[in-house]
Amino acid sequence: MEPILPGAPWLVAHKSTLGVNKPKKITLNGQDYVIWHNQKGEMFALDNICPHMQAPLSNGWVCQDRDTITCPFHALEFDGQGRLQQGDKKDTQPITRPLELIISNDCIWTYAGFEPRLPIPDLHQKIADDYEFIGVTGEKSIQGDFLTNLMVNYDYNHQNGTHKELFKITSCNVSSFEEKGYYATVKQELTRANNTLVEILKNPILGIFPKTLTNRLEYAFPSTTAFFAKTPIGDIAQIHILYPETAKITKTFILMYAKSSIL
Numbered sequence: 001m002e003p004i005l006p007g008a009p010w011l012v013a014h015k016s017t018l019g020v021n022k023p024k025k026i027t028l029n030g031q032d033y034v035i036w037h038n039q040k041g042e043m044f045a046l047d048n049i050c051p052h053m054q055a056p057l058s059n060g061w062v063c064q065d066r067d068t069i070t071c072p073f074h075a076l077e078f079d080g081q082g083r084l085q086q087g088d089k090k091d092t093q094p095i096t097r098p099l100e101l102i103i104s105n106d107c108i109w110t111y112a113g114f115e116p117r118l119p120i121p122d123l124h125q126k127i128a129d130d131y132e133f134i135g136v137t138g139e140k141s142i143q144g145d146f147l148t149n150l151m152v153n154y155d156y157n158h159q160n161g162t163h164k165e166l167f168k169i170t171s172c173n174v175s176s177f178e179e180k181g182y183y184a185t186v187k188q189e190l191t192r193a194n195n196t197l198v199e200i201l202k203n204p205i206l207g208i209f210p211k212t213l214t215n216r217l218e219y220a221f222p223s224t225t226a227f228f229a230k231t232p233i234g235d236i237a238q239i240h241i242l243y244p245e246t247a248k249i250t251k252t253f254i255l256m257y258a259k260s261s262i263l
């Protein structure tokens, strides 16, 4: 496939979702990669294809003493730079391509080998400075192209549609919209009807949501939509991540943060 937005930074995973020395496959712009990290926290990624007979390296295993990944077919071993390792001997040149990663606050970013054309958004650092990381949720590969999914995420009024029934939203008022290059901020007020006891028992989060919600959305094109809300038990920040897996599949997951008052 033609890569979508070459030169954009993509947040492909959070370190907390990787087991130590457990290879994981990720797909970005139609290309499969294997990614793993060791007990020292060092992160590695290679093309997910063995140069011998094209077996997926993500089905292989990691040697923790040598920081290598072993192909599941004929047990060739590669280090994190893609060099063949035989016993204690290591080739000088890679024979499978490494993927360059940038790790920031346990978020794993990559430009997938393209010349960077946009910086990694500092919005992530600001949230990490101000909030505690809670975990990753909502990881899913969605049938749908990246642009369509991006437009749904950028529709700051979609609470009034998608979430209307769940949260019993009766009105959605956007009080401000500021745009600055690849960034935008939206402030909105949502008014909710009362929930029944049965609804709260089915979905307890409804019990702590006030009648009027004051939210802020911050967009950092193209990977990030951050949602900030005040709740009676503290402030939350959800970072919704998108990246193109293939031409027709978009990856999404949510990084959850909260202010320490609710921890």
Ligand code: FES
Binding pocket: 050, 051, 052, 053, 054, 055, 071, 072, 073, 074, 075, 076
């Ligand atoms: S296919 Fe990987 S070692 Fe043969």
